[in-house]
Amino acid sequence: MVGRNIARFFKYAFLTIAAVLSVFPLYWMVVSSTNANPAILRGSLIPGTNLFVNIQNLIAQQALGQAFINSIVNALSVSVVSIIICSIAGYGFEIFHSKAKDRFMAFLLVSVMVPFAAVMIPLFSLVANMGLMNTTLGFMLPMLSSAFLIMLFRQSARAFPHEMIEAARVDGLSELSIFIRIFMPTMKATYAAAFTIQFLASWNTFLWPRLIMTPGASSITMPMLLANLLSGYVTDFGVNMVAAFIASVPTIIVFFIMQRQFAQGIVGSVK
């Protein structure tokens, strides 16, 4: 009994330390965004009153509003378009499946093994030749389709009751409207998981926009703005932290809304 209590104590202690270490950098980021440089350098862990001054200084240095709007537009476009494209493909692979389609899917899955860094140079030339440098479309192109997302929707289409499709066909619904009116509303959890994955990935992606966008251009995204801050001469901790904080707000919101669905979506995808 005593042994079990000690084990339990260590378990809670371990989990508490892990939780504190996980949250601390974020806590420090939020607190520092409200403090002035001297307080941050003293190691202050209590919120200050300098938040608005830091925001003003940030706006004076960088096109904050522009970058924020760009990031929102880019991330929403990527997420919405890609989950539509990939879900209809996953549905097509599963509901109309044939040997040829299965083989084709296996071929597409090879793309998961290709690291982005290995293809980024030709992708860069492609986007440059298409005249898509510094554009939303150029930003979106490599993120619109992924074999991983297709697999996710293919798995969820597998669990989808086929009798419902048959019934809808008898009722005279076209294949496309069966997908839109029956499959899409039923698979909300999968869509939520896919949306979360795509939103976080496209909001945070840095290397790709860094390649196709000029650091000073009006099309820059939030991660690029953060990187720009580092190239300045003076380091204002408060300004940097408020920028990191603002850049994290949308993903933290998405994270909290979608946390549950994300976990469910993962379970579904790897079953």
Next chain:
Amino acid sequence: MQTAKQEAKIKPFFTMTRKRGLTGWLFLSVASALIILTSFYPFVRAIEMAMYSGAGTRMQFAGLVNFQRLLIDPHLKQVLSNTFLFLLVQVPMMILLGLILAAMLNDPKLKGKGIFRTAIFLPCAVGLVAYSLVFRQMFAVDGIVNTALLTFGILDTPYNFLGTAWSARMVIIIGLMWRWTGYNMMFYLAGLQQIEPSIYEAARIDGANVIQQFRKITLPLLRPMILLTAIMSTTGTLQLFDEPFNLTNGGPGIATRTIAFHVFNVGFQQSPNLGYASAVALLIFVIAAILGLIQIKVGDKRW
């Protein structure tokens, strides 16, 4: 079947089955075309580009020169060993820690499970550049880590974490662990929830202790999940860029420069050389493919 037959009477040449097959291809066409355009086509182009040298419009066919240059590149060895260090130290540590945390959180009697899970998963909500910025300031000479170490009397003078090769590498590893452990843990938790609690119950009755349960039940049943996360983390580390670029700028010197960073430098900085950068990029693919195959082979075997 009924509907298919009826349809067949009306359109004898274009049967329902064939029509459906075609609809299926139509449904998957856009996504597939995009994957081919953004993954397979660039891959083939990378092979072609690697055989050219020069810049911009003055690219000239150079045969295998770029691949020979891989052998004499003075930075490549350092860059590769940095990448492998991150891979071999960080990935196994993170997977193990993720597994331990997941096993602890899977205890149905644990109180505050939701809080622990959310807290440990939370770093995933922060972008890579944003957290690089935070860690860069935490570990700066005048940052909070040094302030704390000085206050507690562990150090007498501030330590230049990011200016010293080994500690800079450590900071990157700590950052990666911080950002990704919770992410991997969620995969294991999802996998653990598929395991019947009665298996653990039976093991406990048979006298298996916690560590035995972990080794004999948890690990084998989570093998597919572990394999998945191992492959994802390996590919992720092979293209590690955001952290070394923003946290240490690859420094001091090139002590934390990764292979993806090297591709960026060769291809887009100072005197851009897209041909040679493509050759280095192909090397990333070869390494990723070899490691992926090894992991699948090992993962398939019984432990």
